[in-house]
Amino acid sequence: MxxxxxxxxxxxxxxxxxxxxxxxxxxxxxxxLELLIDDGSAIKNLPGSVEKEGHKVLSRESVGDGGxxxxxxx
Amino acid sequence: xxxxxxxxxxxxxxxxxxxxxxxxxxxxLKLLNSKVLIVxxxxxxxxxxxxxxxxxxGTIGIADGDKVDLSNLQRQIIHTTKDIGTPKTLSAKNKMxxxxxxxxxxxxxxxxxxxxxxxxxxxxxxxxxGADNFATKFLINDACVLANKAFSHGGxxxxxxxxxxxxxHESACYACVFDTPxxxxxxxxxxxAGVLGTIAGILxxxxxxxxxxxxxxxxxxxxxxxxxxxxxxxxxDKVKFKKNPNxxxxxxxxxxxxxxxxxxxxxxKI
Numbered sequence: 001m002x003x004x005x006x007x008x009x010x011x012x013x014x015x016x017x018x019x020x021x022x023x024x025x026x027x028x029x030x031x032x033l034e035l036l037i038d039d040g041s042a043i044k045n046l047p048g049s050v051e052k053e054g055h056k057v058l059s060r061e062s063v064g065d066g067g068x069x070x071x072x073x074x
Numbered sequence: 075x076x077x078x079x080x081x082x083x084x085x086x087x088x089x090x091x092x093x094x095x096x097x098x099x100x101x102x103l104k105l106l107n108s109k110v111l112i113v114x115x116x117x118x119x120x121x122x123x124x125x126x127x128x129x130x131x132g133t134i135g136i137a138d139g140d141k142v143d144l145s146n147l148q149r150q151i152i153h154t155t156k157d158i159g160t161p162k163t164l165s166a167k168n169k170m171x172x173x174x175x176x177x178x179x180x181x182x183x184x185x186x187x188x189x190x191x192x193x194x195x196x197x198x199x200x201x202x203x204g205a206d207n208f209a210t211k212f213l214i215n216d217a218c219v220l221a222n223k224a225f226s227h228g229g230x231x232x233x234x235x236x237x238x239x240x241x242x243h244e245s246a247c248y249a250c251v252f253d254t255p256x257x258x259x260x261x262x263x264x265x266x267a268g269v270l271g272t273i274a275g276i277l278x279x280x281x282x283x284x285x286x287x288x289x290x291x292x293x294x295x296x297x298x299x300x301x302x303x304x305x306x307x308x309x310x311d312k313v314k315f316k317k318n319p320n321x322x323x324x325x326x327x328x329x330x331x332x333x334x335x336x337x338x339x340x341x342x343k344i
Contacts, residue, residue, distance in 0.1 A: 018089035049093070
């Protein structure tokens with residue numbers, strides 16, 4: 001099992017979600033993705049969209065400066 | 075095909091396709107690797123060409139032997155006033171490349187006939203009939219049946235449009251439904267052949283949608299179903315048809331080679 005880190009802060013919806021889908025497509029089941037995303041529509045929408053695709057959002061935490069870190073398990 | 079075959083610009087351009095579950099990464103890659111031929115850069119071909127270019131269909135062929143005329147611009151929205159006198163294929167290619175520089179546009183600045191159509195059709199995965207005359211519509215059907223290529227038939231007149239998607243040897247072909255071109259005296263004369271510009275937009279967009287669905291193998295095609303759109307009542311009706319086993323084109327004793335149909339002298343030019 002491996003983990004991948006991506007910083008998608010500053011990337012608007014839904015391009016951030018499209019990029020997340022592409023990263024997840026290249027990972028194996030069980031791999032962990034640590035994702036930095038913006039506050040606002042990104043944190044409101046992206047975790048739910050990721051779960052609808054069948055992945056698991058393990059945690060979300062504020063990292064200050066209006067950013068969020070979410071941990072996704074493929 | 076590698077899954078991450080997108081650069082950042084492509085991800086952004088196609089984001090709203092990529093995030094759709096029925097398209098996604100693989101579907102968008104499929105579109106980028108697909109080839110669609112559009113016959114006619116007119117009322118139907120204009121929206122079809124623009125939407126397929128925008129969708130990232132990787133190779134789009136466009137065939138038309140005509141030049142842009144002022145009287146086209148009421149409905150052929152890929153062309154502009156500046157393009158009057160320019161070959162329609164070139165005018166269309168310029169707009170498609172401006173919209174999406176990633177795609178490859180191949181122009182055939184000629185009318186298709188029995189001697190050139192088959193070689194062209196064989197290069198593509200799907201064909202859109204945006205022709206303005208019955209001779210070409212029947213010829214497209216015959217060529218697609220012989221080449222075993224799926225295509226979308228489309229026709230418009232006044233406030234009415236019709237379309238059907240043909241999967242040769244599986245679903246009803248154009249000749250299963252209409253057999254032969256109508257006699258000259260039943261074809262509207264020039265003074266009767268007005269057409270609402272927006273009905274071309276509606277139908278060409280539906281034809282592009284059928285092309286995308288076929289390429290993605292998603293949804294249900296308008297096969298064995300003729301969709302009739304009436305812009306005045308805004309009724310969308312589907313009439314069911316079945317493949318005719320004795321069809322003169324796709325039946326058991328169907329055609330083995332192509333021949334041209336006679337073109338009526340004062341036929342509707344849509």
